[in-house]
Amino acid sequence: MAMKVLRTYFTILIHSVKIYKFFFLRHYMKTLNLHCDYIKFQALKKALKSVDEIAPNQKLEGESKECLVVMVAVEKGDSKKSIQELVESIKKIATDVKTKNIVLYPYAHLSSNLGSPATAVEILNETAKKLKPLKVVQAPFGYYKTFELKVKGHPLSELSREFKIEGNEEEAELSDKERKRLLHQISKSKLDTSKIKENDHRILGGKMDLWSFNSSAPGMVFWHAKGLHIKNKLIEYWREIHREKGYSEISTPQILDKKLWEVSGHWSKFKENMFLTDYEKRDLAIKPMNCPGGMLVYKTSPKSYKDLPLRVGELGVVHRIELSGVLGGLMRVIQFTQDDAHIFCTEESLKDEIAKIIDLTYELYKTFSLEIDHVELSTRPKKKIGSKKIWDLAEEVLEEVLKEKKVKYVINKGDGAFYGPKIDFHIKDSLARTWQTSTIQLDMALPEKFELEYTTEDGSTKQPIMLHRVVYGSIERFLGVYTEHVDGKFPLWLSPNQIKVMTLNDDVKDYANEIYKKLFDEGFQVEINDKSESMGKKARDAQIQRFNYLVTVGEKEKEEGKIAVRARDSKDIKVMDLDKFIKKLKKEIESK
Numbered sequence: 037m038a039m040k041v042l043r044t045y046f047t048i049l050i051h052s053v054k055i056y057k058f059f060f061l062r063h064y065m066k067t068l069n070l071h072c073d074y075i076k077f078q079a080l081k082k083a084l085k086s087v088d089e090i091a092p093n094q095k096l097e098g099e100s101k102e103c104l105v106v107m108v109a110v111e112k113g114d115s116k117k118s119i120q121e122l123v124e125s126i127k128k129i130a131t132d133v134k135t136k137n138i139v140l141y142p143y144a145h146l147s148s149n150l151g152s153p154a155t156a157v158e159i160l161n162e163t164a165k166k167l168k169p170l171k172v173v174q175a176p177f178g179y180y181k182t183f184e185l186k187v188k189g190h191p192l193s194e195l196s197r198e199f200k201i202e203g204n205e206e207e208a209e210l211s212d213k214e215r216k217r218l219l220h221q222i223s224k225s226k227l228d229t230s231k232i233k234e235n236d237h238r239i240l241g242g243k244m245d246l247w248s249f250n251s252s253a254p255g256m257v258f259w260h261a262k263g264l265h266i267k268n269k270l271i272e273y274w275r276e277i278h279r280e281k282g283y284s285e286i287s288t289p290q291i292l293d294k295k296l297w298e299v300s301g302h303w304s305k306f307k308e309n310m311f312l313t314d315y316e317k318r319d320l321a322i323k324p325m326n327c328p329g330g331m332l333v334y335k336t337s338p339k340s341y342k343d344l345p346l347r348v349g350e351l352g353v354v355h356r357i358e359l360s361g362v363l364g365g366l367m368r369v370i371q372f373t374q375d376d377a378h379i380f381c382t383e384e385s386l387k388d389e390i391a392k393i394i395d396l397t398y399e400l401y402k403t404f405s406l407e408i409d410h411v412e413l414s415t416r417p418k419k420k421i422g423s424k425k426i427w428d429l430a431e432e433v434l435e436e437v438l439k440e441k442k443v444k445y446v447i448n449k450g451d452g453a454f455y456g457p458k459i460d461f462h463i464k465d466s467l468a469r470t471w472q473t474s475t476i477q478l479d480m481a482l483p484e485k486f487e488l489e490y491t492t493e494d495g496s497t498k499q500p501i502m503l504h505r506v507v508y509g510s511i512e513r514f515l516g517v518y519t520e521h522v523d524g525k526f527p528l529w530l531s532p533n534q535i536k537v538m539t540l541n542d543d544v545k546d547y548a549n550e551i552y553k554k555l556f557d558e559g560f561q562v563e564i565n566d567k568s569e570s571m572g573k574k575a576r577d578a579q580i581q582r583f584n585y586l587v588t589v590g591e592k593e594k595e596e597g598k599i600a601v602r603a604r605d606s607k608d609i610k611v612m613d614l615d616k617f618i619k620k621l622k623k624e625i626e627s628k
């Protein structure tokens with residue numbers, strides 16, 4: 037072997053060891069491309085016992101002149117996906133060094149992480165086919181070989197290549213030990229309950245199987261079936277009430293191009309709180325707010341004064357980066373559902389629209405028997421956009437409405453956003469804590485930045501006034517506050533645990549299951565406990581779960597075709613017909 041070959045050999049070894057260490061979990065197909073005067077090779081001995089099955093009919097010796105020798109090691113994780121890249125790379129080098137002769141040389145020493153022989157043969161054969169019309173000689177696979185070659189001396193004569201295999205499922209294949217270590221880390225997210233109160237929504241969420249949290253998704257909620265049931269009910273009610281008040285509902289994408297956030301101004305003001313990603317070399321952001329998407333929907337068709345006021349709602353899922361230290365269950369989350377709406381209106385109807393939002397807010401909170409404690413009106417800050425005239429109008433209108441509605445309010449002078457004044461509602465819960473939830477915000481900036489307009493009665497164009505408003509605020513946070521407010525005792529219409537049917541003894545199992553089936557078919561959240569446990573234990577379990585009604589059946593009920601009903605927090609037991617009970621429940625749900 038010529039000196040040149042020896043030197044190359046060592047380079048390969050050092051090179052491949054280095055790469056292997058650095059990219060332990062990544063997979064690279066490695067090649068070494070040598071432009072040679074000639075190569076001669078010969079198989080000496082089988083390195084793989086099964087070589088005749090995997091790669092039959094191989095030529096065991098050969099030679100080529102004026103050729104590009106491509107030494108290849110197929111590694112773990114390489115798959116057919118790698119072939120195209122390999123072929124293109126070889127073709128490019130062959131063109132660069134001006135040769136049409138290729139020698140594909142299986143060379144295991146390039147890697148200490150070799151893939152399966154069967155896959156390797158498949159990849160090599162397929163590559164040889166795809167290299168045509170180049171003339172390809174394949175050195176045998178699965179043999180110890182001897183070779184002699186002479187590498188040319190020009191700068192392109194020795195080139196190593198690595199192919200990163202992306203999106204390969206095998207890439208993340210871990211050792212069992214490593215997998216166990218990671219799983220342990222993920223599973224460790226146990227809540228420290230020693231410092232939180234019994235009625236904390238995180239404790240109640242565990243007891244009632246509503247939701248959970250895990251460090252692998254910081255500030256995000258794992259909704260269990262029962263928690264999701266409550267969330268869906270909140271949304272259902274929201275849709276109902278908004279439909280009544282003349283809102284429509286839209287949904288805009290989760291990930292949007294950076295350009296949009298530049299136009300909206302979020303890129304310069306809010307970037308630190310945004311999750312960024314990329315796609316086809318474009319910067320994108322996961323939306324922290326729904327507004328810019330809403331602007332684009334507004335712009336899809338020309339609007340006239342007849343279309344206004346336009347009330348458009350969106351229950352958008354938004355993500356905002358928060359310090360992990362301030363995260364706490366549902367109250368402060370990174371991912372949340374905002375019950376957003378944008379209202380586009382004229383100056384003339386602004387006051388009326390604000391009044392309507394205030395009415396809606398009071399109506400919604402009354403349904404949950406949550407008291408609005410006070411309202412804060414934040415006025416123009418020093419740094420602001422928009423004319424004095426429009427600020428005067430906006431602040432005057434907001435204050436006038438609050439006075440007319442006899443709402444108790446305080447003024448936060450200079451605390452408004454640079455683009456408009458706002459009203460914040462603070463609610464008081466059963467533990468006398470106050471929470472800011474609803475907001476009405478006037479926005480002078482976005483309609484201008486997105487060049488929104490509408491045609492007036494006289495045919496000229498004008499910019500609409502825009503309001504952002506949320507009522508629940510974040511559905512997650514609202515639900516956290518509400519769960520603690522009612523101590524997990526949800527009213528029947530919201531409750532994920534409406535009825536528990538329990539058997540007094542095993543003889544009434546069939547009858548109890550009949551009752552359960554009827555209630556289930558009527559659409560109730562009903563469960564049955566027909567285990568052979570004591571009545572005391574069954575009742576206690578149902579109480580922990582905060583079931584609204586406990587239905588007991590024994591011999592007597594079975595004989596009379598009735599049920600014994602006890603309401604949550606009541607000691608009275610009423611024996612009644614199932615039909616009568618169903619009617620009563622429906623009425624209770626109806627009236628919220």
Ligand SMILES: [Zn+2]
Pocket residue numbers: 325326327376377378504505
């Ligand atoms: Zn908005």
